[in-house]
Amino acid sequence: MSRYLIILFVAITNIAYAQEDSTTNPIQLNPIVVGATKTAVNKREISQQTETVSAKEIRFQNFQNTADVLGNSGTIAIQKSQQGGGSTIIRGFEANKVLYVVDGVRMNNLIFRAGHLQNILTVDENILSRAEVVFGPSSTIYGSDALGGTIYLETLKPKLKNSGDKVFSGNAFVRKGTSNNETKLHADLNIAGKKWASLTSVTGSDFGDLRMGARKNGSSAFFGARRYYVDQFNGKDSLVKNPDTLLQRFSGYRQLDVMQKVLFKQNEKVSHDLNFQYSTTNDVPRYDRLTDPKGTGLSNAEWYYGPAKRILAGYNLNTKNFPGGQTMHLGLHYQNAVESRHQRKFDNDFLQHRYEDVKSFNLNADISKHFSNLQIQYGLEIQYDHLNSVANKENIKTGAISPLDTRYPNGKNSMFHSDLYGRAQYRFGQKTTLNFGLRAGYTTLNSTHNDTTFFRLPYSVIAQTNVTYSGSIGVAHNPGENLKLTANISTGYRVPNMDDLSKIFETAPGRLTVPNPNLKPEKTVTFDGGMTLWKGQKIQWENNAFYTRMFDAITTAPFQFNGRDSVLYQGVLSQVRANQNLRNAYIYGFSSNFKVNIDDHWMLFAGASYTRGRIISENANTPLDHIPPIYGRAGVRYQSSSLTVELYMLFNGKKDIKDYYLNGEDNEQYAPRNGMPAWQTYNCKVSWQVASSLTLQAGIENILDIQYRTFASGINAPGRNLYGTLRYRF
Numbered sequence: 231m232s233r234y235l236i237i238l239f240v241a242i243t244n245i246a247y248a249q250e251d252s253t254t255n256p257i258q259l260n261p262i263v264v265g266a267t268k269t270a271v272n273k274r275e276i277s278q279q280t281e282t283v284s285a286k287e288i289r290f291q292n293f294q295n296t297a298d299v300l301g302n303s304g305t306i307a308i309q310k311s312q313q314g315g316g317s318t319i320i321r322g323f324e325a326n327k328v329l330y331v332v333d334g335v336r337m338n339n340l341i342f343r344a345g346h347l348q349n350i351l352t353v354d355e356n357i358l359s360r361a362e363v364v365f366g367p368s369s370t371i372y373g374s375d376a377l378g379g380t381i382y383l384e385t386l387k388p389k390l391k392n393s394g395d396k397v398f399s400g401n402a403f404v405r406k407g408t409s410n411n412e413t414k415l416h417a418d419l420n421i422a423g424k425k426w427a428s429l430t431s432v433t434g435s436d437f438g439d440l441r442m443g444a445r446k447n448g449s450s451a452f453f454g455a456r457r458y459y460v461d462q463f464n465g466k467d468s469l470v471k472n473p474d475t476l477l478q479r480f481s482g483y484r485q486l487d488v489m490q491k492v493l494f495k496q497n498e499k500v501s502h503d504l505n506f507q508y509s510t511t512n513d514v515p516r517y518d519r520l521t522d523p524k525g526t527g528l529s530n531a532e533w534y535y536g537p538a539k540r541i542l543a544g545y546n547l548n549t550k551n552f553p554g555g556q557t558m559h560l561g562l563h564y565q566n567a568v569e570s571r572h573q574r575k576f577d578n579d580f581l582q583h584r585y586e587d588v589k590s591f592n593l594n595a596d597i598s599k600h601f602s603n604l605q606i607q608y609g610l611e612i613q614y615d616h617l618n619s620v621a622n623k624e625n626i627k628t629g630a631i632s633p634l635d636t637r638y639p640n641g642k643n644s645m646f647h648s649d650l651y652g653r654a655q656y657r658f659g660q661k662t663t664l665n666f667g668l669r670a671g672y673t674t675l676n677s678t679h680n681d682t683t684f685f686r687l688p689y690s691v692i693a694q695t696n697v698t699y700s701g702s703i704g705v706a707h708n709p710g711e712n713l714k715l716t717a718n719i720s721t722g723y724r725v726p727n728m729d730d731l732s733k734i735f736e737t738a739p740g741r742l743t744v745p746n747p748n749l750k751p752e753k754t755v756t757f758d759g760g761m762t763l764w765k766g767q768k769i770q771w772e773n774n775a776f777y778t779r780m781f782d783a784i785t786t787a788p789f790q791f792n793g794r795d796s797v798l799y800q801g802v803l804s805q806v807r808a809n810q811n812l813r814n815a816y817i818y819g820f821s822s823n824f825k826v827n828i829d830d831h832w833m834l835f836a837g838a839s840y841t842r843g844r845i846i847s848e849n850a851n852t853p854l855d856h857i858p859p860i861y862g863r864a865g866v867r868y869q870s871s872s873l874t875v876e877l878y879m880l881f882n883g884k885k886d887i888k889d890y891y892l893n894g895e896d897n898e899q900y901a902p903r904n905g906m907p908a909w910q911t912y913n914c915k916v917s918w919q920v921a922s923s924l925t926l927q928a929g930i931e932n933i934l935d936i937q938y939r940t941f942a943s944g945i946n947a948p949g950r951n952l953y954g955t956l957r958y959r960f
Contacts, residue, residue, distance in 0.1 A: 256833060256867075257770045257825050259711065265362035265382025267653065268334065268371060268596055269607065275655060275663040277704030277716040279365040279760055279774045279821075281305045285386070288358055290874060290917050292405070292927055292955055294412060294437070296355040297348075300381065301940075302880065304837045304863025305363055305821070309346050311897075311944040313410065313440045313481040314514035314535070317346035321365060321776060322817040322843045323378025324856040324895070327724060327752075331372060332383045333505060335544065335563045338375045339588045340615040340645040340675070340728040341638065344784065345895050346942070349567075350381065352509040352540040354487035356416045357385045357431050366756050366776060367722030369700040370667040373611060373649050377722040377754050377780075388427035388493040388503070389420050397422055402958045409931075409951035410482065411438035425496075431489040438482040443937035443949035450907035452937055454946040456521070460531045460576060465627060467531045467577045478945060483514040499550040505563075507542040514538065518900055518944020519573070528576055536570030536585070544592075556599040565590040571637070574626070584621040584637045590614070608652040617643035617728060635685065635800075639692070639732050641678030647725075648672050649698070666703040673698060673725045677732040685734050685744075685799065692732050692747045696725050716760040716774075724752045730784055730809050737786075742804040744791050750811050753781045768827045775820040783813035815854050817843040831868055835878075838862030845891075855891030858941045859883035859906070865913075874917045884908040885941050900944040909938035927955040 261273045263280045273280065283303055293299050297316020301308030307319040320328050325347045330337035332353055342349075361383050368376035391397060400419040406412065418431035446452050455475040460467055472479055488508040495501045519533035544563035552558040567588045574581040596609035619638035622631050653667030677692040702720035709715075726749040735743045758776035763769070789808035791797055796805050823837035839861055843854030865878025887905040890896040898905075915929040935950040 307858035320379035329376040391422035409948035442946035641680035836864035
């Protein structure tokens with residue numbers, strides 16, 4: 231390892247003269263946030279906790295995907311079942327209890343599940359102008375699903391031509407990494423006119439099989455080695471010994487991301503823009519399922535997600551001359567999400583294929599008006615989702631195709647949301663701001679089983695309607711430039727979707743989940759507060775604490791079907807289970823983040839987050855799932871006009887097995903016997919602008935090559951990774 235440190239030291243100490251835009255101070259007294267209110271607002275006036283990662287920071291940190299950008303910020307936790315994964319955890323909520331918003335459009339659809347999701351990877355980190363995490367319920371602004379928080383992703387916008395600007399400008403880079411033999415190519419082009427502008431972006435990524443760390447993590451036992459994998463010889467599955475047990479075979483994949491935006495500025499008050507985004511992958515192996523044991527061998531010969539495709543096409547109208555001097559945003563959007571699952575058991579000739587195709591249509595309108603001490607905002611959102619679910623199985627020897635049960639009902643499946651909301655922000659003098667809001671909505675779900683050959687249901691249609699509502703009130707008090715105090719009470723809700731309500735799914739041999747039409751929405755009430763201290767632009771110390779009560783939480787539990795607790799399914803007598811509103815729970819936690827500008831060049835930073843959750847039951851110590859151990863980030867940064875160097879540590883505490891929710895989404899089967907060990911990684915990043923248009927970046931992640939796995943994950947994290955990036959701006 232010493233030779234790598236020598237190379238890095240030489241790169242840092244042999245810096246020549248270069249030019250760059252002046253650096254910005256990471257401690258800002260009056261930063262602007264967008265995600266908490268859908269509009270640009272001074273963070274001093276917002277009572278809700280938010281964290282922003284800027285485009286400049288995203289470029290410097292130079293991570294491989296958007297999930298890693300957020301996870302390595304130290305503010306949220308990330309779970310991975312495969313290399314092409316990244317499920318975000320905010321305040322103990324994950325998957326369909328966290329809302330993803332891209333350019334003001336919700337990504338969550340009617341099949342977002344309660345387990346682990348990787349949909350955030352379909353948003354290219356290289357096109358982001360900012361990524362914001364809004365902590366706590368955001369249902370008043372965004373509606374269903376925003377229980378733990380909202381991840382607000384804003385992409386770059388086309389730039390119009392001002393005096394002296396270039397007509398053609400853009401960026402390009404190439405990146406290479408060693409831990410997974412990564413190659414990433416990116417280019418974007420902005421064409422600027424006085425009224426018209428176009429922005430085109432293309433990113434191609436090739437990730438090979440991921441290599442885990444080679445060194446033991448302290449006194450913890452080494453685990454996760456890939457000792458065997460499955461291959462076919464002469465048409466027969468065989469267990470093959472892996473010659474390199476640190477290489478996680480069948481974890482690599484490729485991805486393509488494209489964005490096209492067009493802006494037309496009609497006049498000083500009216501503008502129009504078109505937004506098209508496309509993301510696709512090749513087959514992405516489900517690594518954890520490929521390592522599931524069976525006897526002395528492996529359970530699955532093949533298990534992969536088919537090409538994941540996401541299309542977003544939208545039109546936006548922004549005007550400042552709406553009646554009464556108000557500003558208005560109107561958006562019309564279409565989204566198409568395609569995913570599939572493909573599985574074949576070891577020594578089985580049938581490869582199962584299940585395909586899901588979701589089409590979403592979204593209309594949202596937001597109107598706001600400013601008075602001297604009052605800002606009001608109101609609007610509506612309408613979304614219609616349609617699902618087509620099909621399946622078949624293929625005999626890999628003969629090529630014959632035969633019917634297979636679908637993951638979701640094989641008829642017409644749809645979900646409709648219609649919501650109205652309003653919020654107000656009132657300033658009492660210069661020090662105190664009151665934030666409050668209300669939201670009301672109506673949701674319908676309809677699902678039809680056309681073919682019940684595989685499982686005889688006593689009904690063919692599942693239908694549900696729900697009236698929803700939420701509210702929030704919060705106060706932000708700034709007694710001076712050096713102190714901010716906040717307090718909030720907010721509610722959140724999540725309406726049952728197709729994944730909750732209609733799925734017939736064999737979770738494991740002998741365990742069958744059946745539909746339950748009687749589900750109700752999940753609800754939360756959260757109390758939180760915060761205190762931020764400053765000493766000019768030298769010191770910032772932000773602290774937040776929260777307590778959440780969850781009601782009618784959906785959990786899978788034993789159920790009766792036609793008066794029976796077990797049924798025959800595909801020749802196996804299976805225990806009947808169903809999603810039910812059986813759980814009430816509480817979650818509490820705190821976070822603390824500290825920054826110190828030592829001088830004009832040096833900065834120290836540290837932060838940590840802690841969460842604890844328990845199910846309210848006769849056994850008061852029943853753990854809640856999705857609760858990560860304490861985690862955080864600490865380090866030091868040097869920054870000048872041409873050079874930025876950062877040394878930092880990422881850390882996670884231990885997750886004891888007694889704190890796991892067993893047989894659930896915490897995936898104790900992929901952890902050592904006593905739970906997930908604590909871990910720390912040490913990392914170094916360098917960015918050097920050698921000319922006005924050329925930047926070189928390099929870094930070493932996990933310098934000590936520690937072997938570790940993040941909580942609830944089914945794949946080991948990368949070992950030592952050396953990367954280099956060459957960026958060109960024109």
